[in-house]
Amino acid sequence: MTARIEVQHEARRGDPIEVRIVIQHPMETGFRYDSLGRQTPRNVIHRFECRYGGVEVFRASMGAGIAANPYLKFFVRAERSGDIECLWVDQENASGYASARVTVNG
Amino acid sequence: MLAQPSVNPAPGIDARTINTPQGALQSMLKGATMRRGRVRLDLPSIGENGHSVPMTVRVDSPMSEADYVRRIDLVSEKNPVALMATFFLGPHMSRAEVESRVRLNGSQRVTALAQLSDGSFWFDAADIVVNESACLDGG
Numbered sequence: 001m002t003a004r005i006e007v008q009h010e011a012r013r014g015d016p017i018e019v020r021i022v023i024q025h026p027m028e029t030g031f032r033y034d035s036l037g038r039q040t041p042r043n044v045i046h047r048f049e050c051r052y053g054g055v056e057v058f059r060a061s062m063g064a065g066i067a068a069n070p071y072l073k074f075f076v077r078a079e080r081s082g083d084i085e086c087l088w089v090d091q092e093n094a095s096g097y098a099s100a101r102v103t104v105n106g
Numbered sequence: 107m108l109a110q111p112s113v114n115p116a117p118g119i120d121a122r123t124i125n126t127p128q129g130a131l132q133s134m135l136k137g138a139t140m141r142r143g144r145v146r147l148d149l150p151s152i153g154e155n156g157h158s159v160p161m162t163v164r165v166d167s168p169m170s171e172a173d174y175v176r177r178i179d180l181v182s183e184k185n186p187v188a189l190m191a192t193f194f195l196g197p198h199m200s201r202a203e204v205e206s207r208v209r210l211n212g213s214q215r216v217t218a219l220a221q222l223s224d225g226s227f228w229f230d231a232a233d234i235v236v237n238e239s240a241c242l243d244g245g
Contacts, residue, residue, distance in 0.1 A: 016200035029209070029240075031186065057198035065182055065190025067158040067207040074193075077169070077200035 001025055005086060007100035011078035017102055019050065019058075020073045021086055029064035045070055045090045052102075053082035078104045127217065130181045130188040134219055140227035145178075147218040147230040149208075156210040156240035163218045165202035165228070169195075175202040176221045184214040185240075209240040 003023040011017050023045060030042025042064065050058040057076050076084065081104045089095040131140070148162040165175045174197045180190040193204045202220070210216070213236050219229045 014200075027209075052198060055198065057196060059194040060204075061192040061194075063187050063190055065180065065185050065187060065209050067209050071205075071207050073205035075199055075201040075203060077198060079198070 001088075001090075001094060001096035003086070003096055003098045005084075005098040005100050007084050007102060009101070010103045010105060013078055013080075013104050013106045015078050016075040017078050017084070018073065018075055019084055019086075019100075020071070021098060022069055022071045023088060023096060023098075024069055025090065027062075027064065027066055027068045027070060031064070043091045045088045048072065048086065048088040050074070050076070051083075051085045051087070052076050053080060078102065080104050125186070125188055127181050127183050127188045130179070131217065131219060134177075134179050134221065135227055138225070138227055140219060140229045142229055142231075144222075144228040145218050145220045145230040147216065147232045149216060149232040149234045151234060153210060153234050153236045155238050156212065156236040157238075158207045159210050159234065159236070160205070161208045161216075162203065162205045163193075163220075163230075165220045165222075167202040167222065169197055169199055169202055171197045172223075174199075174223045176223055178202075178204065178221075179219045180208065181217045181219065182208075182210065182214060183216070185209070185211045190216075210234065210236050212236050212239045 006020040025045050028043040032040045048060040058074050083099050085099040087097050144166045146164045153159040167175045175195045178193045182190050215231050215233050217231045
């Protein structure tokens with residue numbers, strides 16, 4: 001699973017760090033049929049989490065109500081220099097990872 | 107590294123109850139009352155395509171150790187699975203704000219329910235006209 005994460009490289013302590021991520025994934029609803037009339041099994045990224053400096057800061061439980069190629073934007077408070085790491089897993093147990101380094105000044 | 111996946115999109119919630127909007131809300135509230143306010147759910151008033159509708163939810167909160175937003179649940183009135191997503195927030199987030207894109211099966215009201223660290227529940231609801239449904243039920 002490929003993903004694109006966008007995080008600013010530098011931040012002042014206490015300021016918000018904007019995290020944006022797009023993950024390539026069909027988020028199969030389980031309600032779709034193929035040309036032979038077979039139901040496509042549901043397979044969504046149901047769990048997403050973001051860690052900052054090794055600590056979980058944000059988590060999402062998602063269902064078929066989240067659009068294909070899920071996009072998330074959220075704000076983490078700059079505390080110290082470290083990695084912002086995103087991890088996710090779908091219902092077929094395929095997982096993904098993306099990270100970005102942030103340098104915190106002040 | 108991640109916990110074992112479960113089919114239930116909302117851990118801790120009875121999967122049998124989440125398929126109605128009332129059931130989904132009640133499974134979070136567990137008898138508590140919810141008040142309108144502090145939450146703002148932004149959806150376009152008209153969605154050309156229900157497959158991907160931009161959504162932003164914000165809660166008025168200082169996001170401090172003493173006063174923060176614990177979770178935000180997004181509930182659909184018309185999708186086959188009412189609970190669309192649950193966001194778990196905490197004091198390490200500088201703003202109680204999440205942006206994403208949702209699928210909507212037709213024109214409907216979407217509710218965002220937030221639980222704060224003091225246990226109180228606040229909500230906002232937004233009505234949207236969807237021209238081309240996401241057809242989540244195969245229709």
